[in-house]
Amino acid sequence: MKATIITLILLVSISTFSQQKIKTLQKNFSTKDKAVRVYTSADSTNLRLTNTDNLKFSDIKQPVETQTSIFVNPNKTFQTFLGIGGAITDASAEVFAKLSKDKQQEFLNAYFSKDKGIGYTLIRTNINSCDFSSDMYTYVAEGDKELKTFNIDHDRKFRIPLIKKAIETAGGKLTLYVSPWSPPAFMKDNNNVLKGGKLLPEFYQSWANYYVKFINSYQKEGIPVWGLTIQNEPMAVQKWESCIFTAENERDFLKNHLGPTLKKAGLGDKKITVWDHNRDLLTQRASTILDDPEASKYVWGIGFHWYENWSGGEPMFENVGKVHEMYPNKNLIFTEGCNEKFDAKKYQLWKNGERYGESMINDFNNGTVAWTDWNILLDENGGPNHVGNFCFAPIHGDTKTGELIYTPSYYFIGHFSKFIGKNAKRVSSVSSRSNLITTSFLNQDGKMITVVMNQSSNKVTYSLCVGTSSTEVTILPHAIQTLVY
Numbered sequence: 058m059k060a061t062i063i064t065l066i067l068l069v070s071i072s073t074f075s076q077q078k079i080k081t082l083q084k085n086f087s088t089k090d091k092a093v094r095v096y097t098s099a100d101s102t103n104l105r106l107t108n109t110d111n112l113k114f115s116d117i118k119q120p121v122e123t124q125t126s127i128f129v130n131p132n133k134t135f136q137t138f139l140g141i142g143g144a145i146t147d148a149s150a151e152v153f154a155k156l157s158k159d160k161q162q163e164f165l166n167a168y169f170s171k172d173k174g175i176g177y178t179l180i181r182t183n184i185n186s187c188d189f190s191s192d193m194y195t196y197v198a199e200g201d202k203e204l205k206t207f208n209i210d211h212d213r214k215f216r217i218p219l220i221k222k223a224i225e226t227a228g229g230k231l232t233l234y235v236s237p238w239s240p241p242a243f244m245k246d247n248n249n250v251l252k253g254g255k256l257l258p259e260f261y262q263s264w265a266n267y268y269v270k271f272i273n274s275y276q277k278e279g280i281p282v283w284g285l286t287i288q289n290e291p292m293a294v295q296k297w298e299s300c301i302f303t304a305e306n307e308r309d310f311l312k313n314h315l316g317p318t319l320k321k322a323g324l325g326d327k328k329i330t331v332w333d334h335n336r337d338l339l340t341q342r343a344s345t346i347l348d349d350p351e352a353s354k355y356v357w358g359i360g361f362h363w364y365e366n367w368s369g370g371e372p373m374f375e376n377v378g379k380v381h382e383m384y385p386n387k388n389l390i391f392t393e394g395c396n397e398k399f400d401a402k403k404y405q406l407w408k409n410g411e412r413y414g415e416s417m418i419n420d421f422n423n424g425t426v427a428w429t430d431w432n433i434l435l436d437e438n439g440g441p442n443h444v445g446n447f448c449f450a451p452i453h454g455d456t457k458t459g460e461l462i463y464t465p466s467y468y469f470i471g472h473f474s475k476f477i478g479k480n481a482k483r484v485s486s487v488s489s490r491s492n493l494i495t496t497s498f499l500n501q502d503g504k505m506i507t508v509v510m511n512q513s514s515n516k517v518t519y520s521l522c523v524g525t526s527s528t529e530v531t532i533l534p535h536a537i538q539t540l541v542y
Contacts, residue, residue, distance in 0.1 A: 086131045086499070086503065086505070086524075087524075088114040088523045088524060088526040088542060089114065089526060090113070090114070091113070091114055091542055092111055092112065092113055092542065093110070093111070093112040093113070093114065093521065093528055093530075093540050093541070093542040094108060094110075094111055094540070094541045094542070095108070095109050095110035095111070095112065095530060095538055095539075095540050096108055096109065096472065096476075096538065096539045096540075096541070097109040097110075097532070097533065097536055097537070097538050098410075098465070098468040098469065098472065098536065098537050099533040099534070099535065099536035099537075100407040100533075100534065100535035100536065101407075101534075101535075102533065104533075104536070105463075105468045106175075106468055106471050106472065106475070106539075109538075110530065110531075112528045112529070112530065113528060114523070114526035114527065114528045114542070115526065115527065115528065116525060116526060116527075117520075117522055117524075117525050117526055117527040118527070120489070120520065120522065124489070124519075124520060125488075125489055125490045125492075125493065125517055125518070125519040125520070126488075126489045126519055126520045126521075126522050126527075127486065127487070127488055127489075127493065127495050127507065127509055127519055127520070127521050127522065128485075128486070128487045128488075128489070128522050129484060129485065129486050129497050129505065129507055129521070129522065129523045130484060130485040130486075130523075130524075131484050131499060131505065131523065131524070132484075132485075133484060133485035134482040134483065134484050134499065135424065135482065135483040135484070135485075136381075136388075136424050136425070136426050136482075136483055137426060137480055137481070137482055138426060138427075138477055138478070138479065138480065138481040138482070138483065138498055139179070139232065139388075139390070139426045139427035139479065140177075140178035140179035140232050140427050140474075140479055141177060141178065141179055141427065141428045141429075141470065141473055141474035141477070142177040142178060142179030142180050142181070142231070142232070142428075142429055142430070142433075142474070143168070143177065143179075143180070143181070143429060143430035143431065143432065143433040143451070144180070144181040144182060144183075144393070144429065144430065144431050144432055144433060145180055145181075145182050145216060145219055145220050145223065145433060146182065146183055146187060146189040146190065146216075146431075146432050147183070147186065147187070147189060147190035147191060147215065147216055147441075148189035148190065148191070148432055148434075148435060148436075148440060148441050148442060149189070149219065149432050149433050149434040149435065149450075150215035150216040150218070150219040150220075151191060151215050151441060152434050152435060152436045152441070152454045152456065153215070153219050153434055153454070154215050154218075154219075155436075155454065155456045156454050156459065156461075157459055160454070160459060160460075160461055161222075163461060164434065164452065164454070164461060165222055165223065165226040166226065167452065167461070167463070167467075168223070168226075168433060168452075169223050169226035169227040169231075170226055170227075171475065174471075174475075175467070175470060175471035175474045175475045176227075176474050176475050177223075177227065177231075177433075177474055178227065178231060178232055178474070178479060179231065179232045179233075179234075179427055179428075179429055180220065180223060180231050180232070180233045180234075181233070181234055181235070181236060181392065181393070181429050182216065182220065182233065182234075182235055182236075183235070183236060183237070183238060183289075184235050184236065184237035184238075184267075184268070184271050184285075185237055185238060185239060185240075185241070185250070185298065186238070186250070186298055186443075187238040187289070187297065187298050188238070188295070188297035188298065188442055188443065188444050188446045189431075189432055189435075189440070189441070189442050189446075190441075190442075190443055191441045191443055192443060193250055193251075193298070193443065194211050195240075195241040195242075195250070196208060196209055196211070196267075196270070196271065196274075197241060197267075199241075199242075199243055200243050202243075202260065202263045203263075204263065204266055204267060204270055207267075207270045207274070208274070209271070209274045209275070209278075213278075217275075217278055217280065220233070220280055221278075221279065221280065224280070232283045232427075233280065233281065233282055233283055234282070234283055234284040234285055234286065234328070234330070235268075235271065235272070235275070235282055235284075235285045235286075236285065236286040236288075236289045236333060236392070237267075237268075237287075237288060237289065237300075238250075238289045238290075238297070238298035238299060238300070239251070239254075239298040239299055239300045240256055240260065240264050240267070240300060243260075244256055244257060244260035244263065244264055245257060245300065250298050251295070251296060251297060251298060251299065251444075252294060252295070252296060252299065253293075253294030253295070253299050253300065253301050254299075254300060254301065255300065255301050255302070255306070256300060256302070256306075256310070261310055261313070261314045262314055262318070264310075264314075265310070265314040265315045265318040265319075266318060268285060268315065268318075268319065269318060269319065269322045269324060272285070272324055272327065273322075273324075282327060283327070283328060284327050284328030284329065284330060284357060285327060285328075285329060285330070286329075286330040286331070286332075286333040286360050286392060287302070287307055287310070287311060287315065287329065287330075287331055287333070288300055288302050288307065288333060289333050289334075289393075290333065290334045290335075290362070291303075291306075291307060291332070291333065291334055292334055292338060293334065296444050296446075297443070297444040297446060304341060304342050304345035304346065305345060307331060307332075307342070307346060308345055308346045308349055308352045309352075311329070311331065311346065311352050311355055311356070312349065312351045312352040312355065315329070315355070316329065316352075316354075316355030319355075328357035328358065329355050329356055329357055330356075330357060330358045330359065330360040330388075330390060330392065331343075331346050331356055331358075331359055331360070332346075332359050332360055332361060333360040333361070333362070333392050333393075334360075334361065334362055335361060335362050335363070335364050335365035336361050336362075336363065336365045336372065336373040336374070336376045336377060337365035337373055337376065339359065339361050339373075339376045339377065339379075339380055340376055340379050340380055340383070342359070343359050343380045343383065343384060343387075344383070347359075347383075347384050347387060353387075356387060357387070357388055358387055358388030358389060358390050358426070359380055359384075359387060359388070359389055359390070360389075360390050360391070360392035361377065361389070361390075361391060361392065362391075362392060362393045362394055363391070363393075363394040363412075363416055364394070372415070372416060372419070374416075374419040374420065374423055375423070377389055377419075377420055377423035377424060377425060378422075378423035378424060380424075381423060381424030385424075388426045388427075389420075389423070389424050389425045389426060390425065390426060390427045390428075390429070391416070391417075391420050391425055391427070391428040391429055392429050393429060393430075393431050394413075394416060394430060394431060395430065395431035395432065395448045395449060395450065396409040396412060396448065396449040396466065397446075397448050397449075398447075398448075399435075399438070399439025399440075399447040399448050399449055401437060401438075401439075403449075404449075404453065404462055404464050405464065405465060406465070407465050407535055409449060409464065409465055409466055410464070410465025410466045410467075410468060410469040410537075411465075411469070411510070411512070411535065411537075412466075413430075413466050413469040413470055414469045414472070414494075414508075414510045414537050415494065415510065415512070417469075417470070417473055417496075417508075418494045418495065418496045418508060418510060419494070421473075421483060421496045421498075422483075422486075422496050428473070430451060430466075430470060431448065431450070432448070432450045433450060433451065433452065434450055434452050434453070434454055435447075435448065435449070435450040435453055435454075436453065436454055436455070436456050437453060437454075437455040437456060437457060437462075439453075449464060449466065450464070450466075451463070451464055451466040451467035451470060452464070452467055468537075469537055472508055472537050472538070472539045473508060473539075475539075476506045476539050476541060477498045477500065477506050478500045478501055478502070479501075480501050481498040481499060481500045481501065481506070482498065482499045483496065483497065483498050483499075484497050484498065484499050484505070485497070486507060488509075488519075490517075490519075492511060492512055492513040492515075492517060493509055493510065493511055493512070493517060493519060493532070494509075494510050494512065495507060495508060495509045495510070496508050504541055504542070505523070505540075505541070505542050506539060506540070506541055507521065507539070507540040507542075508537065508538070508539050508540075509530075509532060509537070509538045509540065510536075510537045510538075511532045511533065511534060511535060511536050511537070511538075512535070513534060513535075514534045514535065515534055516531060516532070516533055516534055517531070517532050518530070518531045518532075519531075519532065521540060523542075
């Protein structure tokens with residue numbers, strides 16, 4: 058009890074210190090005579106995270122109606138940034154193992170080095186197999202309700218070695234969370250890890266124990282687990298590993314089984330994220346679970362994907378903001394997204410990258426604290442994938458030539474992940490024209506990071522206005538820029 062009180066005091070002290078530091082940074086933030094470094098990636102050019110300008114601020118003049126401006130207000134802060142990253146799946150690890158040692162190191166640096174790459178700090182990985190596995194597997198023998206046969210030998214071949222190398226490249230620390238796609242077949246009403254089905258009530262406790270076994274097994278391997286989601290895409294009957302949880306099912310499983318079980322096992326500090334599915338049903342899931350105090354007390358955050366526009370509709374960014382309005386004390390985390398329908402002829406399709414830029418800016422502006430891409434690496438076929446659900450990744454490894462292929466998505470993500478630091482505060486950032494979208498973060502070192510994306514086919518000159526200072530910036534058609542100042 059005494060240790061718990063001390064821990065709480067320390068957490069409050071750290072939080073208070075962090076808030077005081079941000080207030081100090083805000084108070085002392087000045088652009089007077091300061092430089093602005095501009096990094097650009099643009100369609101139909103060779104610019105890829107390239108330092109294209111070094112500008113200076115000068116005194117601001119009253120903007121006029123015909124002028125395009127980006128207004129940044131350091132005095133208005135919002136959520137605290139956690140990190141950006143991607144998923145280390147079986148597929149990613151298997152492709153990585155086929156690369157030469159030199160290419161493996163290039164790949165690790167490209168993602169996890171802040172200096173040589175784009176500085177990922179966040180990783181998601183799968184419990185049991187998922188579609189991006191070469192085979193279907195679980196960690197227990199058929200019918201083993203007591204989990205006496207539980208072991209993670211399968212993961213020791215490819216996935217665990219890659220995760221360890223990623224952690225090492227990142228400087229010894231990554232925020233890693235885990236997600237299941239399906240319980241073992243014998244625990245489900247369709248007796249199949251594929252095609253949906255539901256967890257049988259008599260296996261609720263056994264399945265809760267399964268998370269504990271997995272987390273403890275990974276931590277014994279020297280891989281700290283920061284958190285977990287309860288179920289990947291709980292309302293999707295997929296031809297691959299899937300399991301249906303209604304909002305009520307997920308709520309009751311959490312409050313009656315998973316939450317208490319983790320706490321009893323000494324894992325009560327693990328961050329639990331609910332939903333882990335698309336933005337369309339986000340508000341209903343959040344309301345059902347978070348309006349129940351006994352369930353809500355176990356919830357760190359609400360996770361979401363971007364596949365709600367599968368029918369051709371628009372991304373439903375506003376749903377993220379609505380949940381943030383309703384539950385401002387809970388965290389929002391983007392847990393998965395990728396460009397589907399792989400076609401090697403479209404490796405360099407620019408709009409694939411723009412989808413990332415649009416989503417990340419809008420999600421952050423609606424309160425999201427962290428953003429997780431899907432597979433960090435796939436092969437020249439968009440796999441391996443045991444059900445033929447081939448997709449794009451930011452980097453592909455061609456197992457025939459041994460080369461790494463960097464797609465536009467890699468650079469778009471990098472415009473955020475390379476520059477925004479952990480515990481940064483989002484600040485107000487607004488565009489005066491709809492062709493430019495923007496978000497800004499104030500880092501702990503006092504640097505402001507402003508990302509601007511030009512969605513139009515025209516070159517645009519705009520004024521970056523911060524307080525009483527401004528500077529003139531030019532952005533190319535279909536480009537994304539990061540401004541550091």
